[in-house]
Amino acid sequence: MAFDVIASSYREREKEHTPLGHAVIAGISFGATGIFAALVGILYLFHERWIVAWVPEGAADPSGLTLGQSLLLVFAMWAGVQVARKTGEERLGAACLLGAGAGLVAGAVLCVLPIIMSLVKLRFMFIALTQHLYDMLTSGLGLGLGVVVLLVAGALAGAFGALLYRLSPRARRPIIYALVWMASIGVFQELIQLLAQQEVLDPIREWFFTWDGLRPQGAIAIGLVAAAVIAVWDTTRARLEETFVALPQGQQRLLHGSGVALLLILVLILFPLVAGNFIGQVMLFIGLFILMGMGLNLEIGLAGLLDLGFVAFYAVGAYTCALLTADSPYAIGQRVDWFPMFNWWWAMGMAVLMAVFVGVLFGIPVLKIRGDYLAVATLGLGEIVRVLVLSDFAAPVLAGAQGVLNIPPPYLFTGAAVDDPIELYYIALGAAAVAAYFAYRLENSRLGRAWTAIRDDEDVAQALGINLVNVKLLAYGLGAAFAGLAGAIFATMLTSIYPHSFQLIISVNVLALIIVGGMGSLPGVVVGALALIGLPELLREFGEYRFFFYGVAIVAVMRLRPAGLWPSAARRREMQLEEETRAAVEAQLAAETESGAASSPEGPAR
Amino acid sequence: MAVLDVQNLHVFYGQIHALHGVSLSVDKDEIVTLIGANGAGKTTTLGAISGVLPVAEGEVSLDGQPLGKIMPHDLVKMGIVQVPEGRRIFGRLTVEENLGMGAFVRKDKDGIVESRERVLEMFPVLKERMGQVAGTLSGGEQQMLAMARGLMSRPRVLLLDEPSMGLAPMLVEQVFGAVQQVRDQGVPVLLVEQNAFMALQIADRGYVMETGEISLQGSNRELLENEDVKRAYLG
Incomplete structure (x- = not known):
């Protein structure tokens, strides 16, 4: 204030x-x-x-x-x-x-x-x-x-x-939209041209673009279309909204739900199919972060346990997968006679189990730590894992800075290897869908309610009979499971892993994406990952400046939509509550100063 | 036999001996109040009973059964429920969800519905506000909700910590009326209060604490008329 x-x-x-x-x-x-x-x-x-x-x-x-x-x-x-x-x-x-x-x-x-x-x-x-x-x-x-x-x-x-x-908004909006669309399509022309790399589309593409940017005629066409679309939308919007509100609740929800589903299918399922390897790679990366975001969302969004060491579980998943499957002298199967070599699918399962185990271990020392202190403590724990992997002490087992190489791809039952980023992306997407379903069920379960309670007030939760130890360790363990899964996919995606792949910045990124997406909201995780992981990848040619855009984007979201891009219902309610309380307090203050000013003669003179 | 019986409780905060052998009991159908100045050890006593603080010596028993070493969350299942001071409700959940949280340890769905009916009968204000976000309730309503939430687990005894704290006098009266209701419904109450006069008005018996010890005990009438109590707490 x-x-x-x-x-x-x-x-x-x-x-x-x-x-x-x-x-x-x-x-x-x-x-x-x-x-x-x-x-x-x-x-x-x-x-x-x-x-x-x-x-x-x-x-x-x-x-x-x-x-x-x-x-x-x-x-x-x-x-x-x-x-x-x-x-x-x-x-x-x-x-x-x-x-x-x-x-x-x-x-x-x-x-x-x-x-x-x-x-x-x-x-x-x-x-x-x-x-x-x-x-x-x-x-x-x-x-x-x-x-x-x-x-x-x-x-x-x-x-x-x-x-x-x-100008009046009606005249202004089409102009602004036309300019913004011209600029965005011009800036991302390379990407769009890459996507439109089909022979049928060639004449159209060449009409719109040169190899450097939009042709003037293309720019004008895009501007006109954008302006027309927004003008039509502005005139029909009020009527559409009226019809929508007039629909019964159930149908409204259905319409809204199917719209969202359609969008998700388009962006997440169909888009990578036509997009080529570069975009596939980016989407795969987004998929991994969606998975991790869902895990951290259980810890922070639901249980309120701030965790800055989340990357540790990702590392555990990746290393477990690597050590079980790699064609490398460090693989357990090659060092120990009786130990079998795993295929990737089994290794993935083991990676998840190991991550859960480490997650629970990780939770024990920080059980009694709260709030900001918890953030710092987990930060330390996360670093310990990375330093441990790098150390000479663990080098004979974990390969130290050299990393574990030759991690095989997953094989389908047909015998085909899944090694292209887009195929791997679909594995990640499938895993994310399963994970999302789990997260959704957990949210509405008894355990989910216990998490809500400890997030809001640990002491009261305990006074209501919630076992803090169990509930917290479950949050760490289950959250870690998602990261372990992401780690296993990450290992096969790169086919080799090194300790320096698991820096603190990954934890920070995951945290930022769930805050930007909307704390505690599953669709928010997807939106946040698309925005915070996808955009910087697409802006790669701006080099270090992309982190500048990243920072600007985060600040802008927090300033304009403090509840996140796609907030959960509870969070929206909470923000509303804060807003109302603040308005009430301000009204009261205003009333007080008014009466104060009226009663004291010096008041208005100032 | 007393529902809640506390014998010779000793608690340490590090080197500091905070409770020097506190003994008290709560019987069926009564409100027992624990009064005393700031820092006398009232809240510490409650914490020790509900297992949040480690007990160095002494024993707490429920219906004659010694509890021994027990985790705080298990106490709720056994029937000792504490309503913490400061109206700590779940501000962003609705009233209904708050009550649901109160029944967290119970799995009998029908029983929970029945308990809710009973609790709402006791606190009719809450009935009108079931769908409302709890953070928007007034202070008095929040305190009622905190009590109602505590009752949802069907406790054998309810421990109330400073329910009048920060409430306007009129609301304090309302809240204390509700406490009497709780007792009348068959749940004995251990009421910790700084507002000694109000507490003694509704209590059946009382204990006065001073520097970690019970210095005085008796029926509400005896305490209300005691000269020392009058001088120290009633003004």
């Missing part, structure tokens, strides 16, 4: 600026943001990705619009939006003029960078300030013309932003 108070007092103070002052401030802030992006290097990285591109006759390089240029345009546009919002200018023309002013200032601020670059060499300090960046900022036209282009483009974008802000 303190933050809101400060923010609102800040807003109060801002009202004192003249409209022009607002334009200058907005322009300077967004121009500075642009300079920052350039200094950090992200701007040029974005500049290498085309959104709209075509190769003019006789030219070697494509021309068009890049992501980096679009980013600058968006900054200028946003400056326009800010001015329109802050000044509250009602007249369209005046608002646009102010927006253009703000955009102009933003462009002018940006101009400072190429001017300085042409005068002084700053590369020894800012390695991102390359000749390429200079060319980008000046549009390859030299300093004089380049500056003019920056200023004009900035002013136009700013005016456009202000115009958008002043």
Whole structure:
């Protein structure tokens, strides 16, 4: 609340600026943001990705619009939006003029960078300030013309932003959707073209895309379609919602359920079929994280046991599978005469059992630890497993840093090996479906209720006759089972495993995906895994910056949808409750200050 | 024979000797109150009875059967149920789900339904709020829910820790009325309270604790009229 108070007092103070002052401030802030992006290097990285591109006759390089240029345009546009919002200018023309002013200032601020670059060499300090960046900022036209282009483009974008802000939502939404879709399809063109790699589709694909980006005609077509779809949707939505609400509860649920199921089938089952190996690999990874997410969801979402050592169970599953099946001198079957070599399916079962066993062992020392302390304690336990595997002490058995190699693929009863990522993905998906069913049943069982009770209040749970020891160890053991299963699939996916595959970051990722998806919600786990594991994989070419996007995405979700992308019913209820309580408290405070102000003469004078 | 009988209870917090041989008993059909200043050892006594705190010496028996060393969650099955202080209900579950949690140790579905009927008769306020999220109940209603939840396991004796804590005087009266109801329904109550005057009004007997010992005991009338009690607690 303190933050809101400060923010609102800040807003109060801002009202004192003249409209022009607002334009200058907005322009300077967004121009500075642009300079920052350039200094950090992200701007040029974005500049290498085309959104709209075509190769003019006789030219070697494509021309068009890049992501980096679009980013600058968006900054200028946003400056326009800010001015329109802050000044509250009602007249369209005046608002646009102010927006253009703000955009102009933003462009002018940006101009400072190429001017300085042409005068002084700053590369020894800012390695991102390359000749390429200079060319980008000046549009390859030299300093004089380049500056003019920056200023004009900035002013136009700013005016456009202000115009958008002043338009009615009905007119604005189609435009915004058209732009967003053009940009997303342009950015992900490589992926889409890869997917559309079929001979029948070739002419269509070539009409839309060049090898670098969207053709202008493609971009316009996509924009028009997106705008039309959203416009139609906006006009029919109210009516559709009315009909939906008018349906009886059962049918509503059925319709909703079948819609969700259809979406899941499309994305999870059919999509990988047509997607090719790269996407298959990504989907397999997502599948593994869905499995782990479901396991950790039992521990954290249902039982409230914060666990940062979850990766340990994943490692146990992977190592169990490896040591039972691998064609390696470390495999138990090769070291001990009487011990059989397992096939992958049996090894998977053993991996799950071992994970459960380790999960229970893991739970014992932390039984009496609660809350934040539990997070730290499990963090330590998780690291112990990795360090143990790396140690010289365990090296003769667990292969140390060299890892266990030659892990065979699963064989079907037909004798065919399942070694292609997409086939393995379907195994992971099947396992996830079984796991989801178990998790769903557990949630509504007696054990699930006991978990809910200990999550909410351990002491009371005990006072109601719930055996804390059993219930907690079951949470760790069952949660670990899912991770063990994921580990077994992971081992055969890579065909070799090393201790460094099991870093803390995996635990953190799993935790983040269930928080983003929605604590305690099964569909939330799927959505969270798609968002947090899938997206960074697709953004791989942005290198280290993808973690930046990852961070931004997490913060944005927590700020905009604090209950998660797909919250469970209980969590939604809880958030609502908090909201109501806060509203009540605020209303009370407001009433008190009001009566206080009325009774004390100095009150209103301030 | 007393339902709950506590003999010569000693409890240590590390080196600190917190209870020096506390003895008390609760009979059928009575409310027994344990009063005393802050830090006198009232809550410690309850914790020792319900098995949350380790007992160094002494014995707790239920219906004449010594309990010996027993895990706290097993006590519920045997019939000793504690309602912790501070109205700790499950705030995000509904009233109905809270009551369901109270019957966690029971497996007889019909019996649970019957218990619920009885509990709701005792606390009619809750009946109207069955579907409501418990966190939105008023303080008094939450305390009633906590008691009702405790009763759902059909206890032989109910241990109540500071039910009046943080409640407006009018609500305290309501809650204490409910405690009498519980007794009238045949469940004896051990009531731990700081609000000595109110507690003695509804109790049949009482114990006064001071620095880990029972310093005084007697019927409610005797204690209400005792000069020391009056001076120390009733003002």
